[in-house]
Amino acid sequence: MCLSIPSKVVKISEDETMCTVDTMGVKRDANLMMMEDGDVSLGDYVLLHIGFVMNKIDEEEALSSIDTYKEILNHMDEEERQRAILEDDECAARGATYTEEIKSNEGT
Amino acid sequence: MKELELKNLYDDFRDAKTIKAYAKIIAEDAKKLKRPINIMEVCGGHTHTIMKFGLPQLLPSNINFIHGPGCPVCIMPKERIDHAYVLSMQENVILVTLGDMIKIPGSNGSLQDARAKGADVRFVYSPMECIKIAHENPDKKVIFFAIGFETTTPMTAVLVKEVISKKIKNILFHINHVTVPEVMVELIDSRDVHVDSYNNEIDAFLGPSHVSVISGSKIYEKFPKDYERPVVVTGFEPVDAMQGISMIIKQFLEKRCELEIQYKRVVSYDGNLKAQDLINTYFEKMSLFRWRGIGNVPDSGLKLRDEYAQYDAEKVYSSVLPISQIEDHKLCICGDILRGMAKPKECTIFGTACKPTSPVGSCMVSSEGACAAYYKYGNLTFSTTT
Ligand code: SF4
Ligand code: SF4
Numbered sequence: 001m002c003l004s005i006p007s008k009v010v011k012i013s014e015d016e017t018m019c020t021v022d023t024m025g026v027k028r029d030a031n032l033m034m035m036e037d038g039d040v041s042l043g044d045y046v047l048l049h050i051g052f053v054m055n056k057i058d059e060e061e062a063l064s065s066i067d068t069y070k071e072i073l074n075h076m077d078e079e080e081r082q083r084a085i086l087e088d089d090e091c092a093a094r095g096a097t098y099t100e101e102i103k104s105n106e107g108t
Numbered sequence: 109m110k111e112l113e114l115k116n117l118y119d120d121f122r123d124a125k126t127i128k129a130y131a132k133i134i135a136e137d138a139k140k141l142k143r144p145i146n147i148m149e150v151c152g153g154h155t156h157t158i159m160k161f162g163l164p165q166l167l168p169s170n171i172n173f174i175h176g177p178g179c180p181v182c183i184m185p186k187e188r189i190d191h192a193y194v195l196s197m198q199e200n201v202i203l204v205t206l207g208d209m210i211k212i213p214g215s216n217g218s219l220q221d222a223r224a225k226g227a228d229v230r231f232v233y234s235p236m237e238c239i240k241i242a243h244e245n246p247d248k249k250v251i252f253f254a255i256g257f258e259t260t261t262p263m264t265a266v267l268v269k270e271v272i273s274k275k276i277k278n279i280l281f282h283i284n285h286v287t288v289p290e291v292m293v294e295l296i297d298s299r300d301v302h303v304d305s306y307n308n309e310i311d312a313f314l315g316p317s318h319v320s321v322i323s324g325s326k327i328y329e330k331f332p333k334d335y336e337r338p339v340v341v342t343g344f345e346p347v348d349a350m351q352g353i354s355m356i357i358k359q360f361l362e363k364r365c366e367l368e369i370q371y372k373r374v375v376s377y378d379g380n381l382k383a384q385d386l387i388n389t390y391f392e393k394m395s396l397f398r399w400r401g402i403g404n405v406p407d408s409g410l411k412l413r414d415e416y417a418q419y420d421a422e423k424v425y426s427s428v429l430p431i432s433q434i435e436d437h438k439l440c441i442c443g444d445i446l447r448g449m450a451k452p453k454e455c456t457i458f459g460t461a462c463k464p465t466s467p468v469g470s471c472m473v474s475s476e477g478a479c480a481a482y483y484k485y486g487n488l489t490f491s492t493t494t
Contacts, residue, residue, distance in 0.1 A: 031236060
């Protein structure tokens, strides 16, 4: 679902096509090719969708929604937390079944 | 009736107090409405939020939701799924796609069935993974079966761009990208023709925020102007949805009819211009796209521009792809549901012959489909206690 926990940009590749984002402690890579060159800087908050940075999020808004998520995530154990954060970037275009799919693909 | 369990991970993504506060504001405002209003949420993500958090139960009875067509999986007509199936069965082909496409039954079966028969069908997190797959399988053709609304289209465009600039020879595309405003027009127009037994005229729209992150809110401009329907672009958290609904009601009370953005934290009027540019560089409008249950909608689909024909699997494999249109199971009323003319429970096989484990229609297959949302959450009552 499009819940969209804001992610913070912590690294940008030299050619500026990829970045590493931190979504409440979970790090992953995201593609920057949908953003104008120089538009995204270290420390910016962004919205992800299927591995791409879709846009920046206003910092103040980002921080306040992160607080809400934090409260919730505090109640989970580490594994649950990771899953919640990773699955957050999900939507109808991929659906809830995909995580299992990928896992089963990896298994084979 | 079960009570909504807040233990569930996702059910916690909200602020119960805020929702309750909005429910109160809405209830008070709704009393002043002269007539009931029907709000269509265009996107399946919203249908899911609305059902999961029991919003209909929270809202006064003169606020009615009409569920729209908006899930890329739900609206895929069977013949397109058949295309995916046939492509996956070709020799030396790896068919790559996203998400729930796996379970949707086509006329020969689903992609899952194709896989059971030995086809190489892969589900990826991001379209960019095709590059790695193509690299690892130089003697095979990787066909990306692309689905999704405005939100997902630019990601496919980036992949096309990479394939061209890196001169990758073994990636092809089957494009099924569709656009939201055109189908909204179709839904309004088709109502003018039908005698409306459900009294379900669409009075206003909740526009999905993710679409507008890319396309901007501007794509909805004509709805308040030419069709006298307010549109509020709204986020997916329940608090967002409640605020969006409240904004719509306020418009009715104040006799305004406008395009507004609830989800200002990422949505602007113009949207992501670079992404729009990418879309326009590689894609153009198809004259018609047949939406499942809704039928042909002019200008609502995209295809690769002619100059990229060599990457277009629909053209390259045209000799093997079926062309006939295939209708749904007779008892399945997905079509009416996607048009907002019926609710899932009106389907005679809802929850019996058709369940998420054995779906008959796509509205039950997709996790964002209206039938799936009703099946999962339809009996819940709203509670803010843990
Ligand atoms: S990305 Fe969001 S708006 Fe688009 S289909 Fe998925 S859930 Fe709906
Ligand atoms: S319950 Fe199943 S058969 Fe009935 S409309 Fe929904 S998806 Fe179609």
